[in-house]
Amino acid sequence: MHWRLNRDRLTAILVILPSVIAILVFVYGFIGWTGWASTLNWNDMMPIPKGAILPKADFIQLDNYIRLFTVDQRFQIDLRNTIVFTVFFIGSCLFLGLGLAVLLDQKIRNEGFFRSIYLFPMAVSFIVTGVVWRWLLNPGSADSPVGVNQLLVNLGLPFLQSKWYTNPQALFILPDSPVGQFLHQVGLSAVTTPNFGISVAMLSVVLAAVWQMSGYTMALYLAGLRGVPDELREAARVDGANEVQIYQQVIMPLLRPITLSAVIILGHISLKIFDLISAMTGPGPAFATDVPAYYMFDTVFRGNHFARGAAIAIILLVSVAVLVVPYLVNAIRTEVHR
Amino acid sequence: MKKNLLVLTGLLIVLTMILSACAAPAAPEEPAAPAPEEPAAPAMKTPVEVFSWWTTGGEANGLQKLIDQFNAAHPDAEVINAAVAGGAGSNAKAVLKTRMLGGDPPDSFQVHMGHELVDTWVKTDYMEPLDDVYSTYGFNDAFAPGVLAIVSYEGKPYSVPVNIHRANVLWFNKAVFEANGLTAEDVSTFEGFKAAAEKLNAAGITPLALGDNGPWAATHLFETVLAGTLGAEKYIGLWDCTTDWNGPEVKQALENFKMMLGYINEDHTALSWDQANQQVIDGKAAMTIMGDWANGDYIAKNFEGYGWASPPGNTGIFDALSDSFGLPKNSKNPALMKEFLGVLGSKQGQEDFNILKGSICARTDCDYSKFNAYLQGSAEAWKTDTIVPSLAHGAAASEGWLTSINDLMPTFVTGGDVAAAQAALVQAAADSGACK
Numbered sequence: 001m002h003w004r005l006n007r008d009r010l011t012a013i014l015v016i017l018p019s020v021i022a023i024l025v026f027v028y029g030f031i032g033w034t035g036w037a038s039t040l041n042w043n044d045m046m047p048i049p050k051g052a053i054l055p056k057a058d059f060i061q062l063d064n065y066i067r068l069f070t071v072d073q074r075f076q077i078d079l080r081n082t083i084v085f086t087v088f089f090i091g092s093c094l095f096l097g098l099g100l101a102v103l104l105d106q107k108i109r110n111e112g113f114f115r116s117i118y119l120f121p122m123a124v125s126f127i128v129t130g131v132v133w134r135w136l137l138n139p140g141s142a143d144s145p146v147g148v149n150q151l152l153v154n155l156g157l158p159f160l161q162s163k164w165y166t167n168p169q170a171l172f173i174l175p176d177s178p179v180g181q182f183l184h185q186v187g188l189s190a191v192t193t194p195n196f197g198i199s200v201a202m203l204s205v206v207l208a209a210v211w212q213m214s215g216y217t218m219a220l221y222l223a224g225l226r227g228v229p230d231e232l233r234e235a236a237r238v239d240g241a242n243e244v245q246i247y248q249q250v251i252m253p254l255l256r257p258i259t260l261s262a263v264i265i266l267g268h269i270s271l272k273i274f275d276l277i278s279a280m281t282g283p284g285p286a287f288a289t290d291v292p293a294y295y296m297f298d299t300v301f302r303g304n305h306f307a308r309g310a311a312i313a314i315i316l317l318v319s320v321a322v323l324v325v326p327y328l329v330n331a332i333r334t335e336v337h338r
Numbered sequence: 339m340k341k342n343l344l345v346l347t348g349l350l351i352v353l354t355m356i357l358s359a360c361a362a363p364a365a366p367e368e369p370a371a372p373a374p375e376e377p378a379a380p381a382m383k384t385p386v387e388v389f390s391w392w393t394t395g396g397e398a399n400g401l402q403k404l405i406d407q408f409n410a411a412h413p414d415a416e417v418i419n420a421a422v423a424g425g426a427g428s429n430a431k432a433v434l435k436t437r438m439l440g441g442d443p444p445d446s447f448q449v450h451m452g453h454e455l456v457d458t459w460v461k462t463d464y465m466e467p468l469d470d471v472y473s474t475y476g477f478n479d480a481f482a483p484g485v486l487a488i489v490s491y492e493g494k495p496y497s498v499p500v501n502i503h504r505a506n507v508l509w510f511n512k513a514v515f516e517a518n519g520l521t522a523e524d525v526s527t528f529e530g531f532k533a534a535a536e537k538l539n540a541a542g543i544t545p546l547a548l549g550d551n552g553p554w555a556a557t558h559l560f561e562t563v564l565a566g567t568l569g570a571e572k573y574i575g576l577w578d579c580t581t582d583w584n585g586p587e588v589k590q591a592l593e594n595f596k597m598m599l600g601y602i603n604e605d606h607t608a609l610s611w612d613q614a615n616q617q618v619i620d621g622k623a624a625m626t627i628m629g630d631w632a633n634g635d636y637i638a639k640n641f642e643g644y645g646w647a648s649p650p651g652n653t654g655i656f657d658a659l660s661d662s663f664g665l666p667k668n669s670k671n672p673a674l675m676k677e678f679l680g681v682l683g684s685k686q687g688q689e690d691f692n693i694l695k696g697s698i699c700a701r702t703d704c705d706y707s708k709f710n711a712y713l714q715g716s717a718e719a720w721k722t723d724t725i726v727p728s729l730a731h732g733a734a735a736s737e738g739w740l741t742s743i744n745d746l747m748p749t750f751v752t753g754g755d756v757a758a759a760q761a762a763l764v765q766a767a768a769d770s771g772a773c774k
Contacts, residue, residue: 301432303741
């Protein structure tokens with residue numbers, strides 16, 4: 001195709017140019033800056049010369065990254081926590097969101113009322129959620145429980161009390177259990193340490209996050225369910241499918257794109273989560289609720305380890321990109337096909 | 339249609355230009371914005387921005403008193419109190435660093451005297467020396483020589499300290515102590531502490547309240563244990579590594595720390611220091627080890643049944659920290675700011691401020707007759723005890739070193755692995771670059 005600069009094209013280019021420049025500078029420029037900073041030995045406060053954008057620090061290649069993955073205990077715990085949080089957060093949100101959406105789709109009375117109730121937590125910021133759940137899940141002590149624990153005692157269910165986010169333990173596969181022994185034999189004995197366990201305290205944070213985001217997932221699914229034409233259900237019924245089969249064979253496959261979108265949206269929230277952790281628990285006992293984004297803040301602004309923080313930022317960027325880029329590529333490809 | 343689009347584009351470009359042209363001069367005009375609200379005041383007051391993390395209670399009131407003093411003497415200037423909330427300045431310091439690195443420093447900011455000031459800001463060439471302020475206002479004679487040494491770098495002072503806090507105080511609930519037949523002397527050694535804690539445990543009372551929701555509170559407890567185990571001289575030696583971090587004394591300190599952690603409240607990670615203090619007030623816990631800002635907390639909560647003692651091994655040691663204010667390079671009103679620093683260091687200013695803040699003066703000539711009993715005692719101890727710098731509050735070590743030690747606290751408090759903790763301490767000391 002011959003490309004000519006006519007008036008129409010010129011106008012189009014001029015119109016998008018300001019935002020393209022802004023994005024180049026403020027998004028990609030700063031990503032580049034962070035990447036560059038992460039290769040410097042800028043792990044203390046240093047003067048930035050006038051006119052320069054980085055201090056004169058030694059270039060140390062990937063040492064900051066190597067340090068994070070080899071000697072830095074806290075970062076490795078953070079990675080474990082992020083995986084635990086992501087899996088439980090996305091899983092619970094999808095399960096609850098779909099469940100609520102299916103229930104609301106049964107043409108019940110006052111649907112709008114319930115829809116709003118389930119959706120409202122999303123309108124609250126993670127900071128508010130964090131503070132409130134911090135109070136609710138404060139365990140108090142055995143003699144004088146507070147918050148949810150007190151409620152459980154008053155309901156006559158004291159055995160359900162928990163240490164919530166103050167629990168330093170991790171659930172992991174015991175080395176002398178049958179599964180642990182099998183793992184040991186196949187050379188995976190590292191998996192039978194707390195480093196590969198599920199931090200119990202993190203599940204309290206998951207509880208708060210799910211409270212906030214499951215309503216949003218419900219809204220996504222509800223929109224998807226409304227998009228399923230009644231004709232398809234009717235046709236399935238005519239073919240002799242019962243209600244369960246209709247959901248299994250007809251509706252669920254049609255909701256797959258919704259599930260994918262929900263996983264992408266929830267996934268990028270959970271990988272980058274900072275505000276909820278910061279307001280609710282901080283790093284927690286033995287870093288049980290610490291996440292990379294929180295560590296990044298700590299190490300940069302409290303410890304002056306700017307380059308190490310930049311390295312964490314780049315690792316977070318890559319991990320989100322791994323999740324989002326295939327989705328974008330797929331989305332663009334299907335659009336072109338249309 | 340095309341024409342319309344062109345016109346629209348043209349308008350957009352013009353608008354962008356106007357906006358970008360506006361951006362530069364807009365900033366200096368901003369401070370003048372409050373003027374219409376108070377038409378009686380002179381049109382242009384020169385703003386002087388003071389940055390701190392004092393937002394609540396006595397400390398905020400104390401700072402306001404100093405600001406009022408300055409404003410009264412300078413009708414043409416106005417101090418803007420740019421405070422960012424958050425315990426021990428955790429959030430304020432983050433905001434400050436972005437502003438300093440971005441070349442937009444406040445006229446003055448709160449900084450802990452010692453390594454936090456010197457390592458983070460002075461060595462890196464972000465601060466103006468204050469020798470002229472010190473000579474103009476006679477601060478060289480007014481402050482104790484020890485204080486002068488801590489705020490100075492290569493012979494020049496770089497900040498004006500407004501107060502002295504003591505970090506190593508053991509606070510206890512008098513009624514609980516009496517009911518269990520305990521006195522302040524009983525807990526002055528680690529053995530004594532252990533015996534007392536066992537007694538309290540048997541009586542169903544939490545012996546020691548800790549609120550390490552922010553890990554610094556655990557570091558704070560640890561530094562008192564370090565000082566109490568090693569003694570003042572060897573404790574000071576830790577910070578230039580003349581005391582061996584890998585030695586048996588540090589190991590003993592970790593053992594003592596572990597012993598004390600065996601007697602803390604279960605929900606310690608859910609609490610902040612003042613919530614832990616509340617347990618002492620409520621009589622649920624017997625003791626807590628916290629700086630003397632806890633005294634202000636008792637006063638604010640109208641609780642009188644508290645007593646204080648030296649933490650185990652800390653008799654005769656004054657673990658000090660100080661809030662001070664410095665002058666960054668490239669600040670907008672250095673001349674006015676220097677006058678404000680003069681107010682901060684004045685006798686009147688320090689007396690007014692410290693009564694409200696609940697700390698003692700950095701000056702040696704304050705009149706303590708108006709201060710409460712605890713502060714009078716603290717002022718006496720300041721003269722007679724051996725002064726050591728606080729770790730958790732920026733005096734003893736650089737921020738990077740402190741963060742590394744803070745980072746090993748949550749693991750040690752829950753796990754109690756002495757060997758691993760000592761190895762991490764050795765590593766942190768080596769990384770800090772303070773040991774040559």
